[in-house]
Amino acid sequence: MKISVTxxxxxxxVLFIFSGLIKAIDPLGLTYKMQEFFEVWGREGYITPLMNWMYKCSFVFSIIMITLEVVLGVALLTGFYKKLTLRLLMLLMIFFTFLTSYVLFSGKIATCGCFGDCIPLTPIQTFTKDIILLLLISFLLLKQQYIKPVGVVLPVGLVLASVIAVCFLQMYVLTHLPLTDCLPYKKGNDLLQLRKMPANA
Structure with missing residues (x-):
């Protein structure tokens, strides 16, 4: 059982850290995706004033979400405050699963942007991924007694370091440019070629 838990x-x-870092290289990308959700929900009449306020705060939510993903991933790997970490992970996964199910079943939003623009996934792929992660986190919650922290000082140090590192990374790319531009109109691409109609379109 201990091996299965590990x-x-x-x-x-690892998936939470990777997901957070892939978004951290372009936090504005997640901001625009959040704005898309809030705009659609506001247009559909789901507490429109609240959606309009959340639309304006999308950038702050983006920074917090990215940082939280990375920090929770590090906290889980190091065993830092395992009960709190697992509960926060479960809440995040329930929220993410709701978003991906909305994308999949409503058809009003093309993608959820789970791994940013660098690793585009179809709605069914992202929904399946979230269901698997939800099951894994549920399993970890049930068997959390097998999760042991890797020392006392190391988990605290690594969690603090991850907060500083991911915040610095986001500040850097916002000040300069994304470390990796995965959008079609990135530097070096031929804009005239990109504007042409694809074959058999």
Missing amino acids: IARIIVG
């Missing part, structure tokens, strides 16, 4: 812990932790 494997699940590594999978969830």
